[in-house]
Amino acid sequence: MSPEPTAPARRRRFGWPQRVFSQVLLMQLVIATGVTVLATGLFLAPLSAQLDDQAMRRALAIAQTTASPDIAAELRDTPPTPGGPVQAEAERIRRVTDAEYIVIMNMEGVRWSHTSTDQIGQVVSTDPSDALAGEHIMEIDSGTLGRSARGKVPLRDHEGAIVGAVSVGIEYDSVRDRLLAAIPGLLAYAGGALAAGALAAYLISRRLQRQTHDLAFSDISALLAEREAMLHGIREGVVALDAFGRIRLMNDEAERLLGLGPGAKGQPLDKVLGAGRTTDVLAGRVAGEDLVTVRGHRVLIANRMPTDDGGAVATLRDRTELEQLGRELDSTRGLIDALRAQDHEHANRLHTLLGLLELEMHDEAVDFVTEVVGVHRATAEQVTEKIHDPLLASLLVGKATVAAERGVSLRIAPETLLPDRLVDPRGLVTVVGNLVDNAMDASAGSPEPRIEVELYAQGRTAVLRVTDTGPGVPPDQRESIFVEGWTTKELPAHGKRGLGLALVRRLAERQGGSARVRDAAGGGAEFVVVLPEALAELTEPDPVTTGEAR
Numbered sequence: 001m002s003p004e005p006t007a008p009a010r011r012r013r014f015g016w017p018q019r020v021f022s023q024v025l026l027m028q029l030v031i032a033t034g035v036t037v038l039a040t041g042l043f044l045a046p047l048s049a050q051l052d053d054q055a056m057r058r059a060l061a062i063a064q065t066t067a068s069p070d071i072a073a074e075l076r077d078t079p080p081t082p083g084g085p086v087q088a089e090a091e092r093i094r095r096v097t098d099a100e101y102i103v104i105m106n107m108e109g110v111r112w113s114h115t116s117t118d119q120i121g122q123v124v125s126t127d128p129s130d131a132l133a134g135e136h137i138m139e140i141d142s143g144t145l146g147r148s149a150r151g152k153v154p155l156r157d158h159e160g161a162i163v164g165a166v167s168v169g170i171e172y173d174s175v176r177d178r179l180l181a182a183i184p185g186l187l188a189y190a191g192g193a194l195a196a197g198a199l200a201a202y203l204i205s206r207r208l209q210r211q212t213h214d215l216a217f218s219d220i221s222a223l224l225a226e227r228e229a230m231l232h233g234i235r236e237g238v239v240a241l242d243a244f245g246r247i248r249l250m251n252d253e254a255e256r257l258l259g260l261g262p263g264a265k266g267q268p269l270d271k272v273l274g275a276g277r278t279t280d281v282l283a284g285r286v287a288g289e290d291l292v293t294v295r296g297h298r299v300l301i302a303n304r305m306p307t308d309d310g311g312a313v314a315t316l317r318d319r320t321e322l323e324q325l326g327r328e329l330d331s332t333r334g335l336i337d338a339l340r341a342q343d344h345e346h347a348n349r350l351h352t353l354l355g356l357l358e359l360e361m362h363d364e365a366v367d368f369v370t371e372v373v374g375v376h377r378a379t380a381e382q383v384t385e386k387i388h389d390p391l392l393a394s395l396l397v398g399k400a401t402v403a404a405e406r407g408v409s410l411r412i413a414p415e416t417l418l419p420d421r422l423v424d425p426r427g428l429v430t431v432v433g434n435l436v437d438n439a440m441d442a443s444a445g446s447p448e449p450r451i452e453v454e455l456y457a458q459g460r461t462a463v464l465r466v467t468d469t470g471p472g473v474p475p476d477q478r479e480s481i482f483v484e485g486w487t488t489k490e491l492p493a494h495g496k497r498g499l500g501l502a503l504v505r506r507l508a509e510r511q512g513g514s515a516r517v518r519d520a521a522g523g524g525a526e527f528v529v530v531l532p533e534a535l536a537e538l539t540e541p542d543p544v545t546t547g548e549a550r
Contacts, residue, residue: 060151243310442470
């Protein structure tokens with residue numbers, strides 16, 4: 001039975017590393033090694049020439065020292081013999097200076113001294129004409145003793161006349177030995193520098209490994225692509241800030257919610273958003289979770305999370321529609337309470353009417369029904385006569401009914417007169433509705449709860465005054481009440497309060513107007529809202545405002 005075939009062993013493949021840490025470390029090691037080799041080569045290249053030059057200059061200096069007028073006199077007075085004074089002096093200088101040879105010659109090139117005494121009295125092997133002509137020569141050349149670094153100078157007597165020449169040689173092997181002796185030390189220094197560079201590269205790469213979480217470049221690229229897709233795909237605004245409060249990143253939804261453009265990136269938060277609660281929340285100057293802020297006409301919920309580098313990431317959710325639904329829920333619950341109370345009142349009226357009919361008091365029954373219907377009709381007619389915009393008139397009629405059921409009297413001031421030329425009736429409905437709701441809450445429980453609404457036009461400007469008989473607003477809180485989240489009421493079902501007055505001021509300021517509060521004349525609070533250009537241009541004489549004097 002033949003053995004089962006075995007799968008071939010997988011050949012291990014060596015390739016370029018994938019991790020950022022490994023790639024950076026490898027590149028740094030390659031660079032450090034290359035720089036070390038290059039620096040060593042650049043140092044060694046001129047070293048040989050420098051050592052040659054030093055040897056030739058040393059030989060020249062010895063030759064200049066040897067070529068004294070006394071040697072010239074002895075050269076002229078004595079024959080070239082191994083025991084002569086010239087040879088003795090030359091050997092003494094050679095031993096002291098550690099030169100390879102010192103040759104002293106006459107004008108014919110005949111040696112008076114030499115390391116090998118058998119060469120004394122013979123003509124030199126190299127051309128001495130340049131030195132005999134008065135020149136100083138430095139060279140690397142070969143002679144009877146081999147290759148050497150040489151210095152040649154003329155030999156002059158006391159009168160300065162040239163009588164010969166001096167040639168000094170330094171063994172070239174000593175120069176090469178010095179060069180070779182310098183290489184190990186140089187390589188040791190280079191190796192130490194390379195080791196220090198490798199250690200530094202390793203430490204830097206380890207730090208980079210921690211910062212990149214040991215990811216590969218492909219992983220980082222994929223994460224970046226996924227981040228971009230996620231940031232621009234989610235329906236929440238995301239704003240990233242650096243440690244200096246500059247906008248580092250902002251997705252499309254954040255640009256839409258904050259009303260900013262792509263040019264805001266890299267700019268300080270305070271500069272692009274301006275002063276306000278939204279800036280304070282995003283900058284971290286207001287702490288908490290699910291913080292409510294208003295930007296333009298939008299109600300936003302913001303959360304902020306600090307990052308390790310000193311910056312932060314903030315998320316924004318658009319709560320405008322939810323807030324509107326919550327306020328409608330509050331209004332619906334208030335209306336239900338009013339209808340419940342009205343149901344009791346209506347039952348009482350029906351019982352009264354039934355009693356009058358059973359007692360056959362028909363005239364009194366007719367008068368009773370007429371009176372009940374006339375009160376409601378009179379209120380509606382009073383509003384529509386002074387408020388010509390249908391949305392605003394309907395709002396005030398409804399608010400009057402709710403206020404009556406809560407025991408609060410809502411009155412339209414006699415000076416009220418508003419034509420049907422509103423540019424943004426829904427915005428004014430929001431302002432009036434919020435102020436009347438707050439006035440009802442403040443007046444409820446006072447001895448004579450009363451609300452007065454005055455609304456009139458001054459050219460294209462609409463002026464609104466809402467007065468209540470509540471406790472009023474302390475002077476130190478007259479700015480705080482217009483800040484998002486400020487409230488003295490219990491939380492409603494949707495969990496947020498303190499937005500109504502903030503929206504009123506924001507809508508007024510968006511139109512270049514103002515919203516403020518002051519003490520009412522008879523006690524309580526008076527809110528005044530001025531809305532410039534709230535009415536359209538008057539193209540024809542308006543019968544409502546003709547003859548109007550304010």
